[in-house]
Structure formats: structure tokens, C-alpha cells
Amino acid sequence: MRRHGWLVGAMLAASMLGGAVSxxxxxxxxxxxxxxxxxxxxxxxxxxxxxxxxxxxxxxxRGLTSLSFFGPDGALRGVVGSEPDxxxxxxxxxxxxxxxxxxxxxxxxxxLTIGDETSNNILVGSLGGAPVIGLAQAGQTRxxxxxxxxxxxxxxxxxxxxxxLLGRPGQRAIGLSVDPSGSPFLSLYDSEGxxxxxxxxxxxxxxxxxxxxxxxxxxxxxxNDGQGTVGFYDANGTLVRLxxxxxxx
Numbered sequence: 408m409r410r411h412g413w414l415v416g417a418m419l420a421a422s423m424l425g426g427a428v429s430x431x432x433x434x435x436x437x438x439x440x441x442x443x444x445x446x447x448x449x450x451x452x453x454x455x456x457x458x459x460x461x462x463x464x465x466x467x468x469r470g471l472t473s474l475s476f477f478g479p480d481g482a483l484r485g486v487v488g489s490e491p492d493x494x495x496x497x498x499x500x501x502x503x504x505x506x507x508x509x510x511x512x513x514x515x516x517x518x519l520t521i522g523d524e525t526s527n528n529i530l531v532g533s534l535g536g537a538p539v540i541g542l543a544q545a546g547q548t549r550x551x552x553x554x555x556x557x558x559x560x561x562x563x564x565x566x567x568x569x570x571x572l573l574g575r576p577g578q579r580a581i582g583l584s585v586d587p588s589g590s591p592f593l594s595l596y597d598s599e600g601x602x603x604x605x606x607x608x609x610x611x612x613x614x615x616x617x618x619x620x621x622x623x624x625x626x627x628x629x630x631n632d633g634q635g636t637v638g639f640y641d642a643n644g645t646l647v648r649l650x651x652x653x654x655x656x
Contacts, residue, residue: 471496478502547576574598
């Protein structure tokens with residue numbers, strides 16, 4: 408408790424005396440590291456002609472701790488740094504200042520964006536433990552390739568790996584996947600993202616499922632022994648009629 412009280416008192420005294428004491432303490436602490444240590448909030452690096460080519464900043468205008476590189480025309484061409492929360496970032500720009508390659512690590516997720524972030528680009532990353540590749544047009548993802556490392560197929564038969572073609576923003580139009588057992592599936596969605604058609608081969612049976620966007624209404628199947636079936640379902644998803652073809656004919 409006595410040590411704690413001494414620390415509080417020292418802090419109050421430093422605040423009352425102003426920046427002079429703080430600077431003195433900082434200089435003394437850094438001086439123990441050797442005379443070669445340079446302490447500055449920003450270091451500008453110039454070429455032989457005196458042109459600014461790089462800046463090392465403790466906090467730049469974006470709030471980043473960064474090392475920034477500039478072209479001969481003064482345009483920003485690259486940044487390596489970290490955000491205020493410690494998130495590392497990497498960015499390379501074209502000659503007109505547009506970002507063409509950017510990378511960041513946020514928690515356990517890593518994202519690399521190749522191309523114009525606001526227009527056409529490729530996204531490569533690891534999201535939620537699963538590797539993902541996305542192709543974007545006009546700033547919106549249109550195709551996505553993902554690998555579910557935990558092998559958990561969802562209710563719409565999307566398993567691992569999965570290739571999705573997207574129509575409206577965030578809405579799948581076509582999904583192609585292979586579930587953990589090796590069974591392939593193809594799913595078609597309407598403009599609202601509701602599943603309409605699902606086709607697959609499961610345990611030797613070929614299945615085509617036609618739905619109303621909520622539940623199956625017509626299911627066609629062919630077993631591995633050639634037996635064909637057609638099942639009709641009502642609006643509640645209940646089988647109301649089943650027709651079977653005689654495989655011996």
C-alpha cells in the first residue's frame with residue numbers, strides 16, 4: 408500500500424510540474440539504451456535531390472504507426488504499419504493513389520485484397536478458420552470459393568468445398584458443393600436468395616428437388632438399381648403422392 412501511494416504521489420507531482428519533468432524522465436530512460444538511439448515522432452527520409460521518399464511516423468494522419476513510401480512525384484505508393492488497436496496493415500497504391508493491394512490481420516482473420524477495393528478485385532483470406540477466395544465487380548462479390556474446414560454442411564446442402572455465384576448483393580444464384588461424404592450438389596436460387604432447385608447424387612441415388620423457395624414440392628429420384636420415383640408434396644412439406652417406375656420394364 409505504501410508503494411502504491413508513492414506511485415500516485417509521483418504521478419500527481421509530474422502532472423503539476425508539466426512537460427519538462429516528463430521529458431527529462433523519458434530522456435533518462437531512453438539514454439540507457441545507448442547514444443545511437445533516436446527518439447522522434449516522425450522521421451522523413453529524402454533522396455539525393457532532397458525529395459521526400461519515405462516517412463516513419465509514430466502516428467500519421469490516418470492514426471497509423473507507419474512507414475510510408477512515396478514516388479518521385481510525391482504520390483503515396485505504399486504503407487506498412489499498424490492501426491491504433493495493433494492491427495497490422497499493408498497497402499500498395501498505383502501511380503494515381505488508388506489502393507491496388509491491401510492486407511490486414513484482424514484477430515484470427517486474415518484478408519488480402521488484390522485490385523481496386525471499390526471496384527474490381529480479388530479477395531483472399533481466412534475467415535472463421537475457413538479459407539475463402541472472392542471475386543468482386545463494382546465493389547460487390549460475384550463469385551466465392553470457400554472450404555469449410557470443419558465439414559459442416561448447412562441445411563441448403565452447401566458443404567465443403569463450395570463455389571457460389573452471386574447475383575444481387577449477398578444473394579447466391581448458383582451453389583456447387585461437395586459434402587464431407589463426397590456427394591456433389593448443385594443448388595439454384597431465385598433473385599431473393601431462396602433455394603428453388605437442388606440436385607445431387609447421394610449414396611448411389613440421383614435426386615432432383617424442386618421447391619417453392621421454402622420447402623420441396625416435387626422430388627425426382629433414381630436409385631442405383633434404376634428405380635425411378637416422383638414425390639409430390641403440399642405447401643406444408645407433407646408427401647401427398649408417390650409414383651414409382653417399375654425397374655424391371
